[in-house]
Amino acid sequence: MLLLIFFSSSIEAKTRYHKWEITYQLKSPDCFQKLAITINGSTPGPTIDAQQGDTVVVAVKNGLFTENIAIHWHGIRQLGTPWSDGTEGVTQCPIIPGETFIYSFVVDRPGTYIYHAHYGMQRSAGLYGLIRVALPQGEVEPFKYDSDQSLILNDWWHKSAFEQSVGLSSIPFAWVNEPDSILINGRGRFNCSLVQGGGTCNSTNPDCAPYVITAVPGRTYRLRIASITSLSAFNFQIEGHNMTVVEADGHFVKPFVVESLYIYSGETYSVLVKADQDPSRNYWAAVNVVSRQPKTPTGFAIFNYYPNHPKKNPPTVLPIGPHWNDTTGRLNQDMSVKAHPNYNHPPPKTADRLILLLNTQNKIGGHTRWAVNQVSFTLPHTPYLIALKDRLRNVFNQKPAPDTYDYKTYDIYQNTSNQNATYSNSIYRLKFNSTVDVVLQNANTMTSNNSETHPWHLHGHDFWVVGHGVGKFDPEKDPNGYNLVDPIEKNTVAVQPYGWTTIRFRADNPGAWAFHCHIESHFFMGMGVVFEEGVDKVGKLPKNIKGCGAS
Numbered sequence: 001m002l003l004l005i006f007f008s009s010s011i012e013a014k015t016r017y018h019k020w021e022i023t024y025q026l027k028s029p030d031c032f033q034k035l036a037i038t039i040n041g042s043t044p045g046p047t048i049d050a051q052q053g054d055t056v057v058v059a060v061k062n063g064l065f066t067e068n069i070a071i072h073w074h075g076i077r078q079l080g081t082p083w084s085d086g087t088e089g090v091t092q093c094p095i096i097p098g099e100t101f102i103y104s105f106v107v108d109r110p111g112t113y114i115y116h117a118h119y120g121m122q123r124s125a126g127l128y129g130l131i132r133v134a135l136p137q138g139e140v141e142p143f144k145y146d147s148d149q150s151l152i153l154n155d156w157w158h159k160s161a162f163e164q165s166v167g168l169s170s171i172p173f174a175w176v177n178e179p180d181s182i183l184i185n186g187r188g189r190f191n192c193s194l195v196q197g198g199g200t201c202n203s204t205n206p207d208c209a210p211y212v213i214t215a216v217p218g219r220t221y222r223l224r225i226a227s228i229t230s231l232s233a234f235n236f237q238i239e240g241h242n243m244t245v246v247e248a249d250g251h252f253v254k255p256f257v258v259e260s261l262y263i264y265s266g267e268t269y270s271v272l273v274k275a276d277q278d279p280s281r282n283y284w285a286a287v288n289v290v291s292r293q294p295k296t297p298t299g300f301a302i303f304n305y306y307p308n309h310p311k312k313n314p315p316t317v318l319p320i321g322p323h324w325n326d327t328t329g330r331l332n333q334d335m336s337v338k339a340h341p342n343y344n345h346p347p348p349k350t351a352d353r354l355i356l357l358l359n360t361q362n363k364i365g366g367h368t369r370w371a372v373n374q375v376s377f378t379l380p381h382t383p384y385l386i387a388l389k390d391r392l393r394n395v396f397n398q399k400p401a402p403d404t405y406d407y408k409t410y411d412i413y414q415n416t417s418n419q420n421a422t423y424s425n426s427i428y429r430l431k432f433n434s435t436v437d438v439v440l441q442n443a444n445t446m447t448s449n450n451s452e453t454h455p456w457h458l459h460g461h462d463f464w465v466v467g468h469g470v471g472k473f474d475p476e477k478d479p480n481g482y483n484l485v486d487p488i489e490k491n492t493v494a495v496q497p498y499g500w501t502t503i504r505f506r507a508d509n510p511g512a513w514a515f516h517c518h519i520e521s522h523f524f525m526g527m528g529v530v531f532e533e534g535v536d537k538v539g540k541l542p543k544n545i546k547g548c549g550a551s
């Protein structure tokens, strides 16, 4: 009998309740004091730990005085709960000050995920954290480790999210510029002697003491590394230690070894690191900006060999990482990530629809914007999920968004300053259960000889990364090179400068789902689209997502 009770409780899914209050607080994560958006007083917010199959319930109270909020559960597919995706304007109305909104969703896959604000530019104000989903009782990962630790990487500005968003939407345009510092688990280091124009900066503030990972010599550490940057692509390394990549965006990877790991905003990886170097000293864990000219000092934590003092600085200089402009190195890593042979679910061999998306930077009516097939995305006042389900037709542009661009004549190396793009909130409607290929095509920006890296994130799905290439995608030839054998499944993938990336997914999750560049300012400037599938199959919408626009 006892055994029976034990058995049934160990397989029963749990409900994990969290009660959060979102408030502004003065914080000094990089020694410089700034107003940050916190969860129960902290940034990053609390880690959500759960087990596969559990239901996570988060009651979010908006304790900001004058700002709305919404929180997205990044990498969680929201099967059957599309209204809990937390995407303001797409799946819900924002949570207004003083109101409490209850998110409730099932974490259906083990792995490492993120949560973050999905309203305006609030992510860069500090509203983010980690979600770790363990395997069911009795199951183990296809790799071994002695200890499981997490590092959440971020970029940080002293300017407020308000000042940034006003700059981005003004004429003349004011770019957010490179971050002031890099944060590892919410800790960074700004050189206080560089503070201009006042402000409080205290280099001995314990808030900005470097994060320490303590390792026992000979042991193997699983490090879950997540990037939630608003802009930067990073390279992460632990001086002198190789890392074996074993997980990407919640999927087990065919293990491969790197000296350093490239990680883009919205991605998560697990790596295994063995503490097998000289145990008489500590080592730097270093984070460097790549793919944009780095103007931000190297971020660092201390990889501390027990029993050395955790605050003992390594005797070496901080590693500077690979050259920022080494696109080949980054593309090589992109192509090395494949599904683990025992967890491989190959994609359908053909797709029912091909959507070619050209990413360009444009001027529209004097504003600097990003566009996809010459359409710069704007969010409607009535969230799509509500408009579609309740058949409110005049609340967004009903004309389908364009499936292609003029790929025969478009020169991806040309400067886009003379291109004419338009604003729209039109969407892509996908046939339920169809297989869709989306090719992300990168191009030159409005600056000559410049093309940037964009990490694209899909809500509500994982996709197979079936191909990456350099130059212009050729729909006749390039699909012949697709990996349909063991492509990795992910929710975020980068498209490299002047390159292309193809993802394949099944439109099998009823709802309305954003697909966008995970650089916060780029989505703010229009770099995104929305897919709808099977909205007629969505259950009754909860009332609490409504109340804005025509809803």
Ligand SMILES: O=C1O[C@H]([C@@H](O)CO)C(O)=C1O
Residues within 6 Å of the ligand: 175, 361, 445, 446, 447, 452, 522, 525
């Ligand atoms: O969207 C962007 O704008 C700037 C620059 O292109 C114009 O100032 C930049 O680097 C971006 O990524």
